[in-house]
Amino acid sequence: MYTLKFDIEKCHNCQTQACLTRCQHLDIDREVAQREIRKIARGEDSFILHDCLTCYACEEYCTMGNHPFYLIVEQQEALNIPPVPRPLIQRAVNLGVPFRGEPEIGEVHGPVLNMAAFSDLIGLIQGRLFEGLTVISTDDRKMFHYFCQLMYLHYARSSVIKERLPGVINTINRHKPTEVICFHDECYGTYTSYCPAVGIDVPFTPIHFFEFLHRRLTELKEAIRPVGFKVAYQRPCSSRLSPDKHHFVRDIFELIGARYVEREYVDENALCCAGAIQGQRREGSRKRAIEMQRKNINDMKKAGAEVCIFNCPACFQTLGSLLSAEDIKPMYMSDLCRLAIGEKPMEWR
Numbered sequence: 001m002y003t004l005k006f007d008i009e010k011c012h013n014c015q016t017q018a019c020l021t022r023c024q025h026l027d028i029d030r031e032v033a034q035r036e037i038r039k040i041a042r043g044e045d046s047f048i049l050h051d052c053l054t055c056y057a058c059e060e061y062c063t064m065g066n067h068p069f070y071l072i073v074e075q076q077e078a079l080n081i082p083p084v085p086r087p088l089i090q091r092a093v094n095l096g097v098p099f100r101g102e103p104e105i106g107e108v109h110g111p112v113l114n115m116a117a118f119s120d121l122i123g124l125i126q127g128r129l130f131e132g133l134t135v136i137s138t139d140d141r142k143m144f145h146y147f148c149q150l151m152y153l154h155y156a157r158s159s160v161i162k163e164r165l166p167g168v169i170n171t172i173n174r175h176k177p178t179e180v181i182c183f184h185d186e187c188y189g190t191y192t193s194y195c196p197a198v199g200i201d202v203p204f205t206p207i208h209f210f211e212f213l214h215r216r217l218t219e220l221k222e223a224i225r226p227v228g229f230k231v232a233y234q235r236p237c238s239s240r241l242s243p244d245k246h247h248f249v250r251d252i253f254e255l256i257g258a259r260y261v262e263r264e265y266v267d268e269n270a271l272c273c274a275g276a277i278q279g280q281r282r283e284g285s286r287k288r289a290i291e292m293q294r295k296n297i298n299d300m301k302k303a304g305a306e307v308c309i310f311n312c313p314a315c316f317q318t319l320g321s322l323l324s325a326e327d328i329k330p331m332y333m334s335d336l337c338r339l340a341i342g343e344k345p346m347e348w349r
């Protein structure tokens, strides 16, 4: 069985307890943080297990390479403390089952782009950025065979992830990829953070989507014309699992002449879209989510953003219409990159 590598000794030697003292949602000082993280690691109950909003950020705040968020999720499941009402957990668990027969597997022996559970967004994969690239998971009836399953962190179901993920990895690997470019950065976080943390072997090389876009833009540099818009970026919760790739946001903006506005809620201080928070269906969840979204969007407006760039389709779905109502255009990063090389994405026409 796969076991989370969490080293309580690191917490004993930790000088910051940043995992919990930096939490944007729970008000915790160092003394409380030190006490509670040790309790959780020892398998005891803690208020953190009940109050966590599953924003993933403590995974990034821990600079000691421990895994405080994965630990919280494991202990919520072990102690039967559901972060979401139980019927909703069951419904979500049933949703991501790899079923409807086997996907057709073609051997590629080259790089592949994995759309995972976002087959319906295949329309984004057009133009010179993606020329010659093989896309897998294009059939939405079979997309759950390619779905990393990490969403179940929001539902305290590490057991479901561990049960299904090796089969998903095997399906992807049967395509014989040299590199797997992950359309969704939750997949990238799965293969580069979660899998090593619990000891699941990943036999292929995962590539972050923004790293791929940056690479392709560099190859197409001659075609770039500065886009000139003032842009904000909506950082998704899953990017907390790959903070070492976050610099590609600024790198891409610089390369294509997008003007990145100065905001309060950026980088480590970013606010998530609050979709998962609203989905917790607790007393006050909806109000809390609306307040967070308001703070986030007001911050973009104050900074003068004309366009909000998205990484994650779930964030786009949650915030897109709220942003449009404030005259801030929601847009995927890949579409912005396509504009920069003179192509017209569908939604821009």
Ligand code: SF4
Binding pocket: 010, 011, 012, 014, 015, 016, 017, 018, 019, 020, 037, 061, 062, 063, 064, 065, 066, 067, 068
């Ligand atoms: S999980 Fe990380 S940040 Fe938190 S107390 Fe332990 S070592 Fe420190």
Ligand code: SF4
Binding pocket: 019, 020, 022, 023, 024, 025, 026, 048, 051, 052, 053, 054, 055, 056, 057, 058, 059, 069
């Ligand atoms: S996941 Fe977010 S809300 Fe939960 S303890 Fe970590 S930082 Fe706080």
